[in-house]
Amino acid sequence: MAGEKNKEKLILDAAVALFTAQGFAATRMEDVAKKAGISKGLTYFYYKNKEDLFMALTKKAFEQLKDEFRDSLRAKGKNGLEMLTDLVQRIWSFSKEQPVYYQSILHFLDLMKKYTSPELKSQINPLILDSIHFHKLLELQLEPTRLGIQMVSQGIKDGSIRPELQPEITFYTVWSMALGYEKMEGPITFEGKETKVSPEAWQRGYLKMMQDMLKGTIQATKPQAVQASLF
Amino acid sequence: MAGEKNKEKLILDAAVALFTAQGFAATRMEDVAKKAGISKGLTYFYYKNKEDLFMALTKKAFEQLKDEFRDSLRAKGKNGLEMLTDLVQRIWSFSKEQPVYYQSILHFLDLMKKYTSPELKSQINPLILDSIHFHKLLELQLEPTRLGIQMVSQGIKDGSIRPELQPEITFYTVWSMALGYEKMEGPITFEGKETKVSPEAWQRGYLKMMQDMLKGTIQATKPQAVQASLF
């Protein structure tokens, strides 16, 4: 009774667990069902097909991501630049703690590229276009962006970000930097074994450069750990 | 007789063409063979398996990428900052003109992340680890990086880049920014339909911010198109 989680969520949780451990392609719907403690058929009752399930998962990922954005924006006593710095770090944490959600977001971005290109649109699996979750995502994906743009605007207003920067473009730049960072982790770690660039040093350097790129005349209200560390 | 060696190339070219049109998963080895004008069996003579073929393709991608880096570095009359600006634009062109090669590089970066993580390493398809091309790639991937780092060092020396920046970290940052940019194209195009942020405006803004982040006291020797345009 009490512990009777909603089946839909049960399935999604099982999917996340298995995708994390084995990847999307290597996970069979039957395994998802088994892990969720239900029958295979019921999985198809709640999700039209594997793609639909993945789109539902992606939706959840965006919702969680939005929460991160919201928490960054709500933080008391932070100026715009500090918010963005915090946000980027949250994104990195998110990519580590919820790798499947994070990957699903990256996958969705690739999807968007195809979706917005007339030549590539046909490459998209029709089952994805069929999914109701996919269409909800088209809207949902904009929400984190809106919050991010607010942070930049806030930073310009409070003087922590250069006034000549255009908020939309600036936010997209920050967002894409965060995404690019994650891609480099492998090579950095690999090479770091023999060079001086440790992942930690790189992260500090990366944030610092980003802040330099953005910052206006007003200094941070309080010294930030990242800013303090030299590299 | 003499020119027999290019069967290998024939296969690779066929693979690129098909992966471009349909994606990796949707392309069957039989199709590759047919497109290359040879038999299915022969494909397996030259490449151990589909993964091996893909690793060979990735190797070629890195070689081409390295050429782009080299061309940027060799350009006469450019200071370090200009080289990096040029490089980033080359990378973007590369992602558009050789989408399969570009995607194979991104895929390899993901692979590197798993490869360098003890927990994730087991997720890598064993056939990949078997591939001789994969192991060559482990070395090869460092080459573009080395060239990029030289550009930063050059920029510091010629004053176009801030002297306090650490070359390795700075290059990685630029490199990851270029990668992140490409990821955002879909959303930007999608949202651009109703907002003021066109893909072109964003690209200009992105480059400008990157340059602001890097630039030292010395101005560009000649005005650059990108710098000139406001956003």
Add this chain to the structure above:
Amino acid sequence: MAGEKNKEKLILDAAVALFTAQGFAATRMEDVAKKAGISKGLTYFYYKNKEDLFMALTKKAFEQLKDEFRDSLRAKGKNGLEMLTDLVQRIWSFSKEQPVYYQSILHFLDLMKKYTSPELKSQINPLILDSIHFHKLLELQLEPTRLGIQMVSQGIKDGSIRPELQPEITFYTVWSMALGYEKMEGPITFEGKETKVSPEAWQRGYLKMMQDMLKGTIQATKPQAVQASLF
């Protein structure tokens, strides 16, 4: 309250509509329930299973067919030969207007063949043998036949049919001719596109030959449309 019994009919009507549009195999019980405006479960309350439903439908088909036979036999002022001519035309109309009922009758005839053959009986889906409707059908199917035989007997008595014909065999022959005719419609229509044999010409010719086969010394009491037309 009073009229509750018609849920059964509701289901049957829904089944007929869907079978007509999509065929038996392509129609799911869930669709039938939805079309009938009731729940899936209730369908199984009224009909044990899909086969049982189909047998019930077949029973209804035989009842309607019997009505056609009865109407033919009851017609005033017609001699036996005219009755049979009329009957054959009714059967053809029936096959066009109630294709599902008609097909269910053909299906039942195939079933009978298996049912009466010791070797083939095992091929019959056990659910069919379980159906109470099937067993009712074993009796019901004889009724149209009885009426048809009466027509032949009547024709012999009134001189419109050759006296040396054996009524049972003659009726079965007429009945099977009517069935065979319908099977040929596809090929005739297909080939008719390039030949002189239109479906209409064929129908007229078919009836004429049948009448020639049956007719005795007494001519039709009134000229019949079919007899009048040459072919």
Add this chain to the structure above:
Amino acid sequence: MAGEKNKEKLILDAAVALFTAQGFAATRMEDVAKKAGISKGLTYFYYKNKEDLFMALTKKAFEQLKDEFRDSLRAKGKNGLEMLTDLVQRIWSFSKEQPVYYQSILHFLDLMKKYTSPELKSQINPLILDSIHFHKLLELQLEPTRLGIQMVSQGIKDGSIRPELQPEITFYTVWSMALGYEKMEGPITFEGKETKVSPEAWQRGYLKMMQDMLKGTIQATKPQAVQASLF
């Protein structure tokens, strides 16, 4: 070496055997492969899918049927009416000895009905329309018909068939009678248990009536068994 039957035929033979024993729907492709002594995959190498296999089987059925027609036509010393009588009996034998082939022909006739009707065409399984064998069948199905029409023409010429009959229509009538006959076997056998109409008596009666329907002034060159028996 010697006993190495062509694989395509091996598969077809296995399919016939299994369809005969269990029916089309109840036979799995895997069983066909096993029975043929090959792997499941090879079945799909030779036949695109189950429908394609069935269409190939139907093609073979029409070829065998055509042989029956040809043999009837070639028979020395027979007039047209005798040929048709012989043909009908061959068809009946065929339906008993090659029930799967026979049923596949009936199935094809149903298919033709849908194929030639704009409203019903969409009900046809797309895999069937895809099958190359289906399209060959559209031509092939006409061949037996052509031979049958020749028989009627021959009968008219030699005086064994009424001269006023139109060959095409007459043949189609005979052909459809043969088909209808087979449909009645079940009911006749069932009812025959308690009535005087045995299957044998019916067959004799049926043929006699058909001959009466067709026959011209010239008597059979030699007495035929069927004609001799009273009913």
Add this chain to the structure above:
DNA sequence: AATGAATGAGTCTTCATTCAT
């Protein structure tokens, strides 16, 4: 009578890969 969530057996089909020639 009535509901609809839940079950799970059943099957087609794909395709990377091998191997006899």
Add this chain to the structure above:
DNA sequence: TATGAATGAAGACTCATTCAT
């Protein structure tokens, strides 16, 4: 080198049917 017939593991998905409520 080169072929292409042959293999067989793997997995998504359907739908008739049941049953707790």
